[in-house]
Amino acid sequence: MEHFAERSARRIVTVDNTTVDIARAIQRLSDADLVRLKALARLWTRGLPPCVGWADVLQEAITRALDGSRKWPPDVPILAFLSGIMRSICDDQWRRARREIEVLVRAEDLVDLCGSVISPSPDRVVNAAQSLAAVDRLFASDPLALKIIAGLAEGLTPAEICKLHGMSERQYDTTRKRMRRALLRCGLEWSTS
């Protein structure tokens, strides 16, 4: 149950069992979990319009978790749950940007311009291409990581990636570990601009 305090942007949420569980899980996050959370927020910010920062994404994810707009599925770790919310924030932001364009341009004009009203906005396409390039640059010195990145972006499974590039399971796992460290490191350093 959600209300807004008069004359302020604060939302007042009546606590139910789910909220209690989520609030306690967030309060129990260890230092390492919080570092992971920052890295996740930085990562998902890559999928957002440049004006949105990682702190915005993180705070909005916590808010949506606590206000009940997203249900916490049983057996899903809290970090995975929050990461899922950040993903939907990305989609929402681009959908909102799209709606703003639609207000300015009539729907039939959009069909003429883009071929389909559901096609992504040019901004999103450009932003995504730039973000993919940034991820590639991050692993530029690691050819095996680049192969894994390309495979993951195409939606391939680890077995398919190994088969495609003649990579052993051990090579794959070792590369993944290097990638994790790079991602965490960059979660601390990555510019949000």
Add this chain to the structure above:
Amino acid sequence: MSCWEPHIDLMRLLEALGREIIAATELEVRQACTEEKGRSIAARRSAIAVIWRGPALQVQGGSSAVRTANEVRELIEAVSGDPSDPFDVEKGYIELRGSRHIQGQRVLQTAPLPDQPNSISKPFRRAALRALILRGF
């Protein structure tokens, strides 16, 4: 020939990389914290101190992990409308302040308050009354 859709590739990639971050062990997190740009090898070595404490092997990742954790903790606490007591679920209600940047265009509305055991009505009304008195109506 199919069209390249970078936004779909990106979302798939971010999901996969997000899973990697979640799966990272505590040791990997600490190591990453000590490998931040600009640190010398000697500084990294001294920062990763592996110490034996009872049955558990503890790895200290230096102050970087603690600093980052504190930064994130502060951000999370700032979500609460009551920073002195963030997410005190015992009150029966919590105040939330989401990101203004993201919620910028959300329409705020005041809804009637329910009469439930966990209802916020009394404290809310008291707070509202106090605010009105302070503002001199």
